[in-house]
Amino acid sequence: MKHTISVLVENHSGVLSRISGLFSRRGFNIESLAVGPTQDPSVSRVTIIADGNEYTVEQIEKQLNKLIEVIKVKTLKAGECMARELLLVKVLAGADKRQEIMTICEIANAKVIDLTPTTMTLEVCDKYDHLKRFEQLIAPYGIIEMVRTGTIAIQKGSEVFAHKK
């Protein structure tokens, strides 16, 4: 089962390697890890998508909390958070295929961000499952390059995940 874990950390160099090292040495399976600054410049937020049962997730949370530079950890419940991931994909597309691909893009809420006589580059930002479906739709045309950011997530509603000042 997949879990979305949000982690507030000190914005220091080396923090990310402590976190990724923890996952590998404790044998936790990580699907994606995304990190970026928050509204407080001294704090970064890491979003981890991890695979495992309840026990594993509890252990991940506890072990993360042991890191001195980790300020706060929370597993966001599915259905109570909104998750997004950005995908950029370069696909083979001669003139005869462009219209078809653009139709898929329109339905899938994707954008064409670059065009050459032989290729199209597409951008789509959505949930993990949606990106997976989009990838399947595009794949038959010939994906020649693909890059994804990893998922970030935020809670629904007015509640916030933040550290005490």
Add this chain to the structure above:
Amino acid sequence: MKMSAAQAMAQCLLNEGVKVVFGYPGAAICPFYDALLDTDIRHILVRHEANGGHEASGYARITGRPAVCIATSGPGAVNLITAIATAYADSVPIVCITGQVSRDQIGSDAFQEADITGSAEPFIKHSYLVSNAEDIPRIFKEAFYIAGSGRPGPVLIDVPMDVQKEQIELEYPEKVSIRGYKPTGKGNYIQVKRVYAALKEAEKPLICIGGGVFASRAENEIKRLAAVMDIPVITTMMGISVFAADDPLYFGMIGMHGVKSANRAVNECDTLLLVGARVGDRAVRTPLALEKNTKIIHIDIDPAEIGKNIRVDHPLVGDAKLVLQQLLELAEADGQKDNSQWRQTLDAFRKPAVFSKAKEGTADPREFIGLLSQKMPADTVVCADVGQNQIWTCTGYRFKEGGKLITSGGMGTMGYALPAAIGAKLAAPDREVVAICGDGAFQMSMMELATAVQHDVPVKIVVMTNTRLGMVRELQTNGYNDRQTAVFLDGSPDFIKLAAAYGIKAIRVTDEDSMRSAAQALADEKGIMLVEVAVDKDYPTL
């Protein structure tokens, strides 16, 4: 007042009350060594950095406060890694200070450059690479706080050489504020009441003590709780010597190398209270079976330990000393309990040690250790190395009230005993300190004899010589059709002559008579002394 960052580092140690440091210099740490010279801090020159770390570990396990070891950049720093991992596994507070190449050289594969913060990361509580000299006072304050508080552990401060030479203003902070680090103190009161109720209701309660009881200085509290609630006690290897061996409530060490009475107690009890014990695989081999039949209560300051290796019915996060005080309050209000029937059931599993006659030219190692525990003063510190000698010491030494065992329980680091003994003796000059080693482990750190001689640290050393790596030999005998390989210690020196080369008095034990006189001589000797005990090569661990 402006001073060099190196002087500020030395001043920070003084502010932390540091009196002794263990180290080995090199170019990248020279500014700091120069500054140390102007202080009263005693520097113990070790003969290998790993041993310096172990010496700090032994020192810290006596004082209960973070002890300091120092190494230079590159090889000096990476040599420390074994000591850092050893301290981490046993939750011992040490602060390691390493020199680093200058900031402009970092990442260039300069001479004696190694990424020590990166390489120590998997087994260190926290580490700092100092990039601004002004941060030194804060970092030192934090390092000592982190090492010594919560679940103690090693902390590393890596200081580039050019940083050490900068001029800074020293304002040592009074308080520490780290938003990501707030260790728990007292236990949640509702949870404390639940735990107490479970203990009170239990018909066959049992307490299992781990190293956390020492770390939290909760020896008195656990003894009082066990006494007033009349609960039998067992320990892991790390909890040995909290209870005296002859205490009627004490049933010995559990685990694959433990004693029958302790292991039977675990199997028979209906409620098990774990205090500062992490349910390591050597102590509890079948946690699944245990959790199925037994109500488990787990007190630990590290929430990650609770539920990690065993499913727990009543978790209780907090400092053992404070939590036990909370439990004691409830227990003492209720008055003395009586579990004598349950205790008597367990008494039947006690087995006094019986020794058969040792083979010609050898002595019985467990008999010698038992004898030693009769001869040595009650408050003796015993440092057991790793291998068969560790188990013989753990099960054979009859600790008295006030005695203490120091050993590498979690990491099982060979060669730990001698340096740990040197550190312990420096922390407790008035107590006797004995290192008990095998001939394998001793040869991993015997260069520290020079450290003991140079700095006049009168430790006692026992070397059990069976000319084998005995525990591995036994494993090969039992698990690999007796195909013995790479366990023969031929080529070892004559340990009596070796001691003589260092100017150390030494005697050899080869039979029962010399065993008695040697134990007495070891107890009587004021200076450093080594006793070699010849042990039969096939003598078993258990």
